Amino acid sequence: MSFLSDEQRAVMLAHGAARQRGEALDPWPVLKLHTLDAGAVWLLTELAADGDTAYGLCDAGIGQPELGSVQLSALAAVRGPQGQRIVADPYFRPRQPLSAYLADAQRDGSIND
Numbered sequence: 001m002s003f004l005s006d007e008q009r010a011v012m013l014a015h016g017a018a019r020q021r022g023e024a025l026d027p028w029p030v031l032k033l034h035t036l037d038a039g040a041v042w043l044l045t046e047l048a049a050d051g052d053t054a055y056g057l058c059d060a061g062i063g064q065p066e067l068g069s070v071q072l073s074a075l076a077a078v079r080g081p082q083g084q085r086i087v088a089d090p091y092f093r094p095r096q097p098l099s100a101y102l103a104d105a106q107r108d109g110s111i112n113d
Helices: 006-020 072-077 098-108
Strands: 031-035 041-047 053-059 066-071 086-088
Touching: 006 041, 006 053, 041 098, 053 098, 066 072
Parallel strands: none
Antiparallel strands: 031 041, 031 086, 041 053, 053 066
16 A cells, blocks of 8 residues: 655655755655544655655654654554554645644644644
């Protein structure tokens, strides 16, 4: 299962390569993943050269959103409490850079976008 379009993959790989070079980044999220039957959300900005390790704001739905990495292959295998898969939100349009989403999520205890 692939969560990313070719365009999203290219942008996220470019962000990942820039961070690997040590460039300071505060990109806007490229992809929003979420559970349909639980409160988990991932706003992802970067993809490592391995094509599987993504970086962004992760919220497991337990009130502790944080920046971190996640394996897309692992997310593809996850099922929610009612057996629903994690899906990409086709309607997501970022409205601010990742740092602003982080500030909002830390204040609110969840990603609300």
